[in-house]
Amino acid sequence: MRIRVAECTVRYEGRLNAFLPMATRLVMVKADGCVAVHADGGAYKPLNWMNAPNTLTEDDDMWTVLNPKGEKLIIEFGEIHFETDLEMGEDPGLQKDGVELELQRLLAERPETFGVGMALIRREYPTPIGPVDLLCRDGDGTTVAIEIKRRGEIDGVEQLSRYLEFLNRDTRLAPVRGIFAAQEIKPQAKLLAADRGITTVEVDYDDLRGSDSEVMKLF
Amino acid sequence: MRIRVAECTVRYEGRLNAFLPMATRLVMVKADGCVAVHADGGAYKPLNWMNAPNTLTEDDDMWTVLNPKGEKLIIEFGEIHFETDLEMGEDPGLQKDGVELELQRLLAERPETFGVGMALIRREYPTPIGPVDLLCRDGDGTTVAIEIKRRGEIDGVEQLSRYLEFLNRDTRLAPVRGIFAAQEIKPQAKLLAADRGITTVEVDYDDLRGSDSEVMKLF
DNA sequence: AGTTCCATGTCGCGG
DNA sequence: CCGCGACGTGGAACT
Numbered sequence: 001m002r003i004r005v006a007e008c009t010v011r012y013e014g015r016l017n018a019f020l021p022m023a024t025r026l027v028m029v030k031a032d033g034c035v036a037v038h039a040d041g042g043a044y045k046p047l048n049w050m051n052a053p054n055t056l057t058e059d060d061d062m063w064t065v066l067n068p069k070g071e072k073l074i075i076e077f078g079e080i081h082f083e084t085d086l087e088m089g090e091d092p093g094l095q096k097d098g099v100e101l102e103l104q105r106l107l108a109e110r111p112e113t114f115g116v117g118m119a120l121i122r123r124e125y126p127t128p129i130g131p132v133d134l135l136c137r138d139g140d141g142t143t144v145a146i147e148i149k150r151r152g153e154i155d156g157v158e159q160l161s162r163y164l165e166f167l168n169r170d171t172r173l174a175p176v177r178g179i180f181a182a183q184e185i186k187p188q189a190k191l192l193a194a195d196r197g198i199t200t201v202e203v204d205y206d207d208l209r210g211s212d213s214e215v216m217k218l219f
Numbered sequence: 220m221r222i223r224v225a226e227c228t229v230r231y232e233g234r235l236n237a238f239l240p241m242a243t244r245l246v247m248v249k250a251d252g253c254v255a256v257h258a259d260g261g262a263y264k265p266l267n268w269m270n271a272p273n274t275l276t277e278d279d280d281m282w283t284v285l286n287p288k289g290e291k292l293i294i295e296f297g298e299i300h301f302e303t304d305l306e307m308g309e310d311p312g313l314q315k316d317g318v319e320l321e322l323q324r325l326l327a328e329r330p331e332t333f334g335v336g337m338a339l340i341r342r343e344y345p346t347p348i349g350p351v352d353l354l355c356r357d358g359d360g361t362t363v364a365i366e367i368k369r370r371g372e373i374d375g376v377e378q379l380s381r382y383l384e385f386l387n388r389d390t391r392l393a394p395v396r397g398i399f400a401a402q403e404i405k406p407q408a409k410l411l412a413a414d415r416g417i418t419t420v421e422v423d424y425d426d427l428r429g430s431d432s433e434v435m436k437l438f
Numbered sequence: 439a440g441t442t443c444c445a446t447g448t449c450g451c452g453g
Numbered sequence: 454c455c456g457c458g459a460c461g462t463g464g465a466a467c468t
Contacts, residue, residue: 001259015446017316024307032260039310040220041251043270047313049263088243091258095238158377234461
């Protein structure tokens with residue numbers, strides 16, 4: 001990784017045009033060729049950048065970064081305060097844990113969370129426009145499509161609506177009703193769901209995890 | 220801005236849990252207190268980070284970053300290869316040009332782009348679920364709701380559909396038809412729009428800007 | 439503060 | 454390679 005701290009101006013021409021007046025900034029060039037220009041503030045996002053793949057041309061006090069899409073990043077340097085180049089090697093990468101899939105797994109194990117007699121048909125039930133998180137049958141024998149989100153927003157309701165549209169064309173399943181489940185559902189999403197005849201359910205992740213541990217303890 | 224390149228492990232506990240095994244990485248601490256851990260590759264996004272506001276506690280070879288929401292970032296250092304701390308001063312900030320609002324402004328000035336006799340009623344016409352970009356009346360006196368995006372994708376069609384749903388409940392406006400305008404419209408979005416009876420229009424930003432300059436020159 | 443929508447979103451997966 | 458959905462989305466604008 002190459003790091004240069006210097007006075008510079010930056011011009012980006014691509015999906016939009018942008019310009020940075022002369023100031024002191026950090027320019028980072030990673031091993032994969034991606035370039036990022038950081039100010040000393042403003043979260044982790046750089047002011048300007050160019051992702052790999054690209055080509056960096058160094059020309060006197062000017063760097064030109066081009067990518068195959070025709071985007072261009074031009075950095076013109078003034079005084080260079082500091083520069084270094086360090087070997088860092090491969091990164092083993094990030095291990096994550098505890099997102100939507102986990103919630104889905106927990107709820108798939110406990111369909112009765114959504115009503116007495118609710119039974120799972122299958123997870124990730126395929127439709128032409130993508131898989132429904134859970135497809136179930138309720139106590140009355142009605143098919144139920146369940147969409148699960150960590151945070152329930154209007155998009156999720158739209159997504160479920162589209163699934164329902166398609167599922168209801170399948171005469172073997174129709175009529176299909178919808179349940180929208182999330183840890184927290186925004187008022188606007190609740191409103192739209194109600195308007196569409198979709199039930200909303202707020203689920204408690206810790207409770208689910210807790211009862212999961214309970215179940216585990218029995219074995 | 221403080222920069223340290225060192226062997227380290229990183230643990231994040233917050234909205235999810237994540238762990239980085241020991242490896243050489245760059246740790247950046249900006250003036251506003253935000254912390255970012257970068258590998259030598261993978262675009263501009265850090266492997267792990269903590270945005271301001273937060274508190275950094277240095278304890279021997281371990282840094283603990285806490286934020287008011289209870290999220291936690293723990294960095295444990297091994298060998299330190301390099302460290303520096305540089306003054307960079309305020310950044311004048313990025314000047315952008317050519318985004319959605321600009322497109323909206325240009326099209327609001329030229330409603331006839333969407334058909335002969337098209338007249339603007341107002342920009343950002345309010346509905347209970349958000350403002351419609353342009354509300355117009357066409358040559359036949361029919362109300363037209365126009366949604367403008369830089370890139371036309373399925374979400375935009377959904378958004379316009381929702382607006383139309385609400386606008387058509389207003390007996391003073393109904394029937395309202397929809398136009399979906401963007402510099403570029405994805406095939407899937409066109410398909411969905413057609414299915415919903417929404418017209419799609421691809422507009423040329425440079426043409427619009429050009430004719431804008433023309434208009435300017437007349438005065 | 440809460441909510442909505444934009445973004446040079448980025449990223450990963452599956453067709 | 455495109456389409457599509459998730460993201461610790463982040464960030465701005467507006468109520």
